[in-house]
Amino acid sequence: MLLEYSVQKPLNREPPPKQLIQSFITKSSVAYDRNHGPIPHIDEETHYVRIDGAVANVVEVSIKQLREDFEQHEVISALQCAGNRRHTMRTEFKEVNGIDWYSGAVMNGVWRGPLLRDVVLKAGISIEGEAHVAFSCLQTLVQDDWYYGGSINLARVMDPDKSIILALELNGKTLSINHGFPVRAVLPGIAGARWVKWLDRITIQRNESNNYYQQQDYKILPPHVETKEQAMENWHLVPAMQLMPINSVICTPETGDEIQPDAEGKVVVAGYAVPAGDDGPVTKVEISLDRGRTWEETDIVQEPPTRWSWALWGTKVDVRRLLPAEGGESSKRIWCRAQDKGGNTQDGKCQWNYRGVGYNGYGEVKNLTIKGIENQPVERALLWIFPCLRYMGY
Structure with a gap:
């Protein structure tokens, strides 16, 4: 079996924020990669998934059987790394332990395959109660x-x-190798750490997985845990991350950008938002130009969000509202927050934790340098992100 990369240097990458939000459905070539080891090239013809543990019959199901013997289901769902936005926690609070993700460790895809429920029922469940x-x-x-x-x-x-499937396809095509070919778990609303790729075994059991990444990682440790040694003493006291929190991010402009308004003194502000767990869809995204004293609603653009998908949002802001009374150039910031159907609202209150996971403070861009509004319009350069804004009267 061919392997790409290595245990020492696995592939981990994220796209630029402006590229990430070009389309409601994320292209496979754009989507982020998160791995803890090499990427295996698996022969679809000989690969099978074993269902064992507390089952009436141990079953080994081939990829062909998964495709032909079970009804196929589609679900539109965001996939998000538990450590998405870790960079913000690291820079706004203090050092954390983990890869320095910015805000691009998330994607939105159309996943297709059989319901895991149907496959498990084929083996038969021989356990009652919590499992x-x-x-x-x-x-x-x-x-x-x-x-x-x-x-x-x-x-x-x-x-x-809950639409939990064994995905064979992403966005109408066979899964790519990077995204788990030939089969991966798709668990809408759940942290990406549980969406196991290159899946070959499913076990029904009394307890959680005893794997390191379930027991000693991807957990929100209490703030007093600041070292690896302290973490080792506390891992067993903290539940494994499952449902992701509500979140939103400003993708354009980016922190540190020099923004040049159009002839009307306006600039596009846009980003994405994801609902909390099963409580989607996202129903509202707001921005604040005055550090949370007042909020104003943006527009959900492109396609309407679904229960587990992200929402893409955008608005145009008159940057003269960001300038000091005397005018001239200045550095400013913009915040965003989201709300979902379940009533969850991003409140900006996110505690530091050792692994830097689950960060969902307000989306923020800062250190924006505003150029003179008399300069030539840049609307064309900005509107490529959301072509539909042209048809919304902006």
């Missing part, structure tokens, strides 16, 4: 364990309304 479904990729060694794994509650898997 878990553990996902494993045994293809390669990883940085902190001999395999990669994660788990979620069995009750969630057995609820067809």
Whole structure:
């Protein structure tokens, strides 16, 4: 089996924010990559997924069977790394332990495959009460364990309304190698750490996965835990991250940008927002030009968001409102916050944690240098992000 990259240097990358929000459905070539080990090239013809543990019959299902023997389902869902926006926690609070993600460790895709519930029922469940479904990729060694794994509650898997699937396709095409070919777990609303790629084993069991990434990572430790040694003493006291919090980000302009308004003194402000867990869709995104004293609603653009998808939003801001009374050049900031159908509102109150996960403080851009408004318009350069803004009267 061919492997790309290595345990020491796995592929981890994110796209520029402005590129990320060009389309409601993220292109595979744009989507971020997060790995803890090498990327395996697997032969679809010989690969199978084993369902074992507390089941009536151990079942080994081929990719062909997953495609042909089960009804196929589609779900539009955002996939987000638990450490998305870690850079902000690191720079706004203090040092954290983890890869320095900015705000691009998220994507929005159309995932297709059989419901995991249907596949599990084929094996039959022989356990009652609280139980878990553990996902494993045994293809390669990883940085902190001999395999990669994660788990979620069995009750969630057995609820067809949660749209948990074994994805064979992304955006109408066979999964790419980077995104888990030939099969991966898709768990809408759940942190990306549990969406195990290159899946080859599903185990029904009483307890959570015993994998390092379930037991000693991707947890929100209390603020007093500041060292690796303290983390080791506290991992078992903290639940594994599951549902992601509501979040929103400003993708354009970016912090430090020199913005040049159009002839009307306006500039496009745009970004994405994701709902909390199962509580989508996102219903509203607001921005503040005065550090939260007042808020004003933006427009949800491109396609209407769905229960687990992100929302893309945008508005045009008169930057003269950001300038000091005497006019001239100045550095300013803009905040954003989101609300979803479940009533969750991004409140800007996010505590520091050792691993820098689950950060959902207000989206913010700052250190914006505003050029003289008498300069030539730049509307054309900005509106490529959201062509539909032209048809919204802006």
